[in-house]
Amino acid sequence: MPEALLSVRNLQAWYDESQALFGVDLDVREGEVVTLVGRNGVGKTTTLKSIMGMIPSVKGSVTLHGSEILGMPSHKIARLGIGVVPEERGIFSGLTVRENLMLPPVIADGGWSTERIYKLFPILDERKNSIGTKLSGGEQQMLAVARILRSGARLVLMDEPTEGLAPVIVNAIRDLVLDMKRDGITVLLVEQNLRFATKVSDRHYLMVHGKIVETLSNEEVVHREGELLAHLGV
Amino acid sequence: MLESLGGQIFNGLVSGAFYAMLSLGLAIIFGLLRIVNFAHGTMYMLGAFVAYIGAQSLGLNFWVALVASPIVVAIVGIVLERTLLSRLYKLDVLYNLLLTFGITLFIEDAMRLKFGMQGSPYVIPNQLEGVLNLGFMIYPTYRVFVIVASLVVCIATWLLIEKTSLGATLRAATENPGLVRAFGINVPALITGVFGFGCALAAFAGVLAAPVNNVAPLMGDDIIIPTFAVVVIGGMGSILGSIVTGFLVGVVVALGAFFYPPISGTLIYILMAFVLLVKPTGLFGTLEGSR
Numbered sequence: 001m002p003e004a005l006l007s008v009r010n011l012q013a014w015y016d017e018s019q020a021l022f023g024v025d026l027d028v029r030e031g032e033v034v035t036l037v038g039r040n041g042v043g044k045t046t047t048l049k050s051i052m053g054m055i056p057s058v059k060g061s062v063t064l065h066g067s068e069i070l071g072m073p074s075h076k077i078a079r080l081g082i083g084v085v086p087e088e089r090g091i092f093s094g095l096t097v098r099e100n101l102m103l104p105p106v107i108a109d110g111g112w113s114t115e116r117i118y119k120l121f122p123i124l125d126e127r128k129n130s131i132g133t134k135l136s137g138g139e140q141q142m143l144a145v146a147r148i149l150r151s152g153a154r155l156v157l158m159d160e161p162t163e164g165l166a167p168v169i170v171n172a173i174r175d176l177v178l179d180m181k182r183d184g185i186t187v188l189l190v191e192q193n194l195r196f197a198t199k200v201s202d203r204h205y206l207m208v209h210g211k212i213v214e215t216l217s218n219e220e221v222v223h224r225e226g227e228l229l230a231h232l233g234v
Numbered sequence: 235m236l237e238s239l240g241g242q243i244f245n246g247l248v249s250g251a252f253y254a255m256l257s258l259g260l261a262i263i264f265g266l267l268r269i270v271n272f273a274h275g276t277m278y279m280l281g282a283f284v285a286y287i288g289a290q291s292l293g294l295n296f297w298v299a300l301v302a303s304p305i306v307v308a309i310v311g312i313v314l315e316r317t318l319l320s321r322l323y324k325l326d327v328l329y330n331l332l333l334t335f336g337i338t339l340f341i342e343d344a345m346r347l348k349f350g351m352q353g354s355p356y357v358i359p360n361q362l363e364g365v366l367n368l369g370f371m372i373y374p375t376y377r378v379f380v381i382v383a384s385l386v387v388c389i390a391t392w393l394l395i396e397k398t399s400l401g402a403t404l405r406a407a408t409e410n411p412g413l414v415r416a417f418g419i420n421v422p423a424l425i426t427g428v429f430g431f432g433c434a435l436a437a438f439a440g441v442l443a444a445p446v447n448n449v450a451p452l453m454g455d456d457i458i459i460p461t462f463a464v465v466v467i468g469g470m471g472s473i474l475g476s477i478v479t480g481f482l483v484g485v486v487v488a489l490g491a492f493f494y495p496p497i498s499g500t501l502i503y504i505l506m507a508f509v510l511l512v513k514p515t516g517l518f519g520t521l522e523g524s525r
């Protein structure tokens with residue numbers, strides 16, 4: 001097995017006194033798309049935020065290309081080539097569509113050009129001077145992904161990109177993630193939509209109460225869909 | 235009558251010019267740091283003193299002071315933010331309000347010890363001496379310069395925030411600093427820079443004020459209290475709003491004093507009370523900003 005791009009070992013995290021992660025272990029190899037599934041409140045978002053250095057109180061180990069990044073300030077972690085597509089999209093209401101798109105600094109070569117982005121999402125060009133949050137939910141999600149692709153991030157942490165979106169838009173996001181994969185971008189994806197997850201991912205980690213309890217292949221997820229859906233409560 | 239009314243409107247624009255520069259700095263600092271910088275008047279006073287001391291001991295002229303003093307005071311602000319304010323961001327914002335209040339008392343008393351109470355005059359630069367014929371009336375050249383300089387600095391600041399990518403980063407950081415940081419932007423450095431810039435604006439106003447009033451350790455107190463009233467009237471959260479409100483309040487108060495002199499000292503607070511009753515978020519304020 002090749003060495004993992006991202007390795008998380010015994011990751012623990014706290015919000016004030018209350019512990020949210022109880023020793024998360026996971027690996028993401030270069031070029032893989034890996035999902036993190038689990039019911040509401042198990043700590044999926046906290047895992048992504050801890051990797052990104054956005055949670056002050058953490059313990060354990062997170063390595064990128066073998067070097068420790070846990071404890072580094074998040075702006076330095078980002079500069080190592082990690083991009084975030086946050087829960088609820090994180091589009092800024094005080095910025096236009098174009099300003100939202102151009103906000104993340106270019107952190108590595110090989111990011112998507114604005115031409116490529118506008119070709120795929122003409123709406124981001126047509127509405128470039130509107131307020132970012134005036135876009136529809138699906139358009140905002142495209143913007144949230146596009147701005148990270150523009151930055152040149154090679155590892156993208158995506159938090160529930162399909163949440164609350166119509167099926168056609170979910171399909172568009174599926175195509176986008178597959179595009180990213182073809183470009184060799186590595187993705188750690190938090191997802192509740194199992195159908196979507198099996199179409200884009202290589203493997204799945206099942207999370208229960210702040211820990212990874214199982215690794216599942218696409219076949220296993222399809223095979224156990226009923227059981228998993230009941231567990232996720234969706 | 236008409237001539238003196240015009241003069242009074244211009245006097246209002248001059249006080250408004252100071253309110254605008256100071257409330258603009260307060261608004262920018264509040265936007266990113268969420269603290270009401272009580273030490274803002276002190277930075278204004280320090281701005282005037284740097285000009286005064288520079289003239290006394292180094293022979294620096296007004297024009298050099300107009301550039302150098304904001305830089306010096308920005309450095310003072312940056313040091314204060316790095317060494318003191320930044321330690322309290324994890325706590326309730328009230329602690330930083332208290333801290334800036336303490337800084338004010340400390341610096342003001344230190345200045346009183348060194349320079350005494352009564353203050354010292356600062357001469358108008360000779361290029362700006364005399365009066366200007368504006369066609370419809372005659373008005374001191376220096377005061378016209380104050381209005382123009384304030385407008386230029388305020389509009390330039392507004393353009394910087396609304397139209398540049400640095401400004402977009404700033405607006406984004408005001409909204410969600412954690413996410414902006416996760417994009418790879420050094421938000422703590424941005425916060426330090428913004429605090430320094432706000433202090434520089436106050437210092438610029440202080441240099442402009444030096445030839446109008448005496449340079450005195452308590453000059454900051456005299457301007458900051460009405461400026462806080464201006465901030466309440468305009469509401470927190472709008473950059474343009476703070477500029478417009480600054481000039482507007484200056485003129486309204488001057489006109490009030492013209493038609494009914496006894497009201498001159500209190501009109502600004504009456505306006506503030508009225509706005510609080512009718513629109514508690516202020517003329518331009520949003521709930522977001524007042525949160």
Ligand SMILES: Nc1ncnc2c1ncn2[C@@H]1O[C@H](COP(=O)(O)OP(=O)(O)OP(=O)(O)O)[C@@H](O)[C@H]1O
Nearest residue numbers: 015018020038039040041042043044045046047087
């Ligand atoms: N800012 C916070 N302060 C305190 N507790 C928090 C905070 N954010 C999350 N938590 C708690 O930490 C635990 C994990 O939350 P997290 O958001 O990581 O879950 P999640 O798996 O992403 O859930 P969801 O599917 O609802 O997005 C939950 O119990 C949650 O209540």
Ligand SMILES: [Mg+2]
Nearest residue numbers: 044045046087
């Ligand atoms: Mg979540």
